[in-house]
Amino acid sequence: xxxxxxxVADAYGSLQRALAEHRDDLAPFAERGATxxxxxxxxxxxxxxxxxxxxxxxxx
Amino acid sequence: xxxxxYWNPRHETMPRExxxxxxxxxxxxxxxxxxxxxxxxxxxxxDAGVTADQLESLDDLRRIPFLSRDEWMRAQQDNPPFGSxxxxxxxxxxxxxxxxxxxxxxxxxxxxxxxxxEWIAEMWCYGLWGFGVRPADTLFVAFGYATFIxxxxxxxxxxxxxxxxxxxxxxxTEQRVKQIVExxxxxxxxxxxxxxxxxxxxxxxxLDLSGSSVRLLILSGEPAGxxxxxxxLIEEQWGAKAGDTAGMTELGTIMIFECSEQPGGTHLIxxxxxxxVVDPITDEPVGYGELGERVVTSFGRGFxxxxxxxxxxxxxxxxxxxxxxxxxxxxxxxxxxxRVDDMxxxxxxxxxxxxxxxxxxxxxxxxxxxxxxxxxxxxRDEIEVLVEIPHGDANxxxxxxxxxxxxxxxxxxxxxxxxxNGSLPRFELKAKRVVDERVVIGGEGERRT
Numbered sequence: 423x424x425x426x427x428x429x430v431a432d433a434y435g436s437l438q439r440a441l442a443e444h445r446d447d448l449a450p451f452a453e454r455g456a457t458x459x460x461x462x463x464x465x466x467x468x469x470x471x472x473x474x475x476x477x478x479x480x481x482x
Numbered sequence: 483x484x485x486x487x488y489w490n491p492r493h494e495t496m497p498r499e500x501x502x503x504x505x506x507x508x509x510x511x512x513x514x515x516x517x518x519x520x521x522x523x524x525x526x527x528x529d530a531g532v533t534a535d536q537l538e539s540l541d542d543l544r545r546i547p548f549l550s551r552d553e554w555m556r557a558q559q560d561n562p563p564f565g566s567x568x569x570x571x572x573x574x575x576x577x578x579x580x581x582x583x584x585x586x587x588x589x590x591x592x593x594x595x596x597x598x599x600e601w602i603a604e605m606w607c608y609g610l611w612g613f614g615v616r617p618a619d620t621l622f623v624a625f626g627y628a629t630f631i632x633x634x635x636x637x638x639x640x641x642x643x644x645x646x647x648x649x650x651x652x653x654x655t656e657q658r659v660k661q662i663v664e665x666x667x668x669x670x671x672x673x674x675x676x677x678x679x680x681x682x683x684x685x686x687x688x689l690d691l692s693g694s695s696v697r698l699l700i701l702s703g704e705p706a707g708x709x710x711x712x713x714x715l716i717e718e719q720w721g722a723k724a725g726d727t728a729g730m731t732e733l734g735t736i737m738i739f740e741c742s743e744q745p746g747g748t749h750l751i752x753x754x755x756x757x758x759v760v761d762p763i764t765d766e767p768v769g770y771g772e773l774g775e776r777v778v779t780s781f782g783r784g785f786x787x788x789x790x791x792x793x794x795x796x797x798x799x800x801x802x803x804x805x806x807x808x809x810x811x812x813x814x815x816x817x818x819x820x821r822v823d824d825m826x827x828x829x830x831x832x833x834x835x836x837x838x839x840x841x842x843x844x845x846x847x848x849x850x851x852x853x854x855x856x857x858x859x860x861x862r863d864e865i866e867v868l869v870e871i872p873h874g875d876a877n878x879x880x881x882x883x884x885x886x887x888x889x890x891x892x893x894x895x896x897x898x899x900x901x902x903n904g905s906l907p908r909f910e911l912k913a914k915r916v917v918d919e920r921v922v923i924g925g926e927g928e929r930r931t
Contacts, residue, residue, distance in 0.1 A: 461596040465604045469490050469753075471504060476515060476784045478570035482597045 427470055434463040434474070441480050457482055484618075487742070487807065489611040493753035494809045498802070501810060502540055505756050508781040509543060510534045516787035519569035522557055523787060543756060548765070548777065549791045554590060554732070564591050567786055575785065579631040581731040582912055592631075592731060593785055599638075601782040602735040606639030606727075608751050609739030612807075613725035614698060615669050617644030622662050624672035624680065626910060627651035633671050635735045636700065645669070655683045655908075659691075666695040674706035674716060674724075675913040681719035682849055692721025699724040702736065703912050705836050708748065708817025711843035718846070726817045728795075733780050733788060738814055745805035747813035754782050757812075758790070759799050762822045773798050775822055776814075794822045826855060826918070828865045831894040835916050838867065841886050847874035848883075850906040857921040866897030868906060876900050 707726030
């Protein structure tokens with residue numbers, strides 16, 4: 423991965439952790455926005471063949 | 483970025499051996515997921531003695547049983563409304579769609595999660611980007627936006643690319659054509675049939691589409707997008723390049739697209755699907771250059787895992803090297819050639835509607851047509867082609883078309899008749915130009931041959 427791709431992958435990891443560990447701390451606008459963003463970034467992880475798995479348990 | 487010809491250069495130019503490795507990894511994950519999440523799949527896999535860790539090469543894919551539309555439908559009927567095929571609870575879904583009913587009268591119903599819906603747009607991005615659509619484009623979507631999935635994914639792909647997207651739902655053809663011209667659309671998405679219909683409407687309105695801003699047409703929904711004569715006619719009437727794509731509701735999106743090199747075929751999106759081509763009778767694989775049925779395994783939609791789905795689409799696979807675009811994704815020469823159940827047997831001769839259309843579309847004077855099958859004297863199958871010829875020497879066209887059709891079908895006699903202008907049906911989505919009124923004997927669906 424190049425530096426830009428690594429940065430996106432890191433952002434994906436952060437978002438995933440935020441939803442898995444802090445979902446209840448987020449207001450609706452933040453929780454829904456993060457969920458939508460994770461669905462979008464999943465495509466990048468998949469396109470980089472980083473095995474992002476399934477995200478249905480996070481509502482994605 | 484806009485100069486980059488590939489949506490995902492790493493995968494689209496990946497050497498075939500590496501691509502096979504990527505597919506195998508994804509196949510193992512898919513089988514593992516289906517086995518763990520969908521008891522219906524788990525039983526089928528167990529009955530076949532297949533587990534993810536046993537898949538050592540792509541050849542092992544053949545150990546997994548085919549999935550037919552009938553099986554899917556039975557699962558849906560046994561456990562309505564969606565069947566026992568969902569890998570996640572229904573409340574996780576954000577989208578509902580259903581098939582258009584091309585095959586069979588009962589539609590299949592599908593659900594997508596947020597991630598899967600994004601993936602559906604992602605597949606369209608391969609096609610749009612690969613045919614030359616870029617963020618600066620204005621994309622008009624000539625589509626009714628209902629529960630049929632159609633161009634929904636394309637709409638969101640256009641937004642993802644950064645295009646200005648003009649949703650053309652709930653409009654008359656006149657309104658659509660006017661908006662395309664007035665808004666300076668540079669890309670138009672529609673079925674091939676409807677592209678011709680809009681061109682006809684533009685002529686009647688005195689609008690010059692070939693002088694408009696439209697430079698690209700994205701076609702889908704019918705095999706006609708890869709019929710050379712139909713495509714040529716569309717390109718002439720619009721003064722734009724037309725690119726074919728094909729998808730299906732069962733997978734939610736497109737699987738194949740034509741690149742900007744227009745190689746006479748459509749690339750398979752092989753980093754997201756495994757496409758097999760088999761003999762529809764023997765189920766054995768067929769090689770490059772041979773006509774067979776597409777069988778598709780999809781890595782994308784996790785909500786409804788799809789393993790070895792019998793599409794009934796007829797295709798001819800060719801190696802990637804037959805295109806000059808640099809992609810390593812193989813192609814289907816001529817796109818989707820038709821469907822296994824499309825063929826009509828007329829007095830011992832096989833007739834495919836696509837082949838008839840390919841001949842009819844050689845005559846630019848013909849606006850619309852219909853294939854009519856009926857029984858004469860209670861015993862003899864007949865085929866006639868009704869054509870609308872608003873301009874030109876109708877008698878001469880009828881005579882030439884009659885001969886062309888017979889020559890292409892072992893001398894089979896076609897009746898060719900002129901229909902009144904505007905009398906034949908027009909279609910916005912999938913065209914239904916075959917009217918089969920032959921005598922039916924015995925039980926439902928049993929026909930005299």
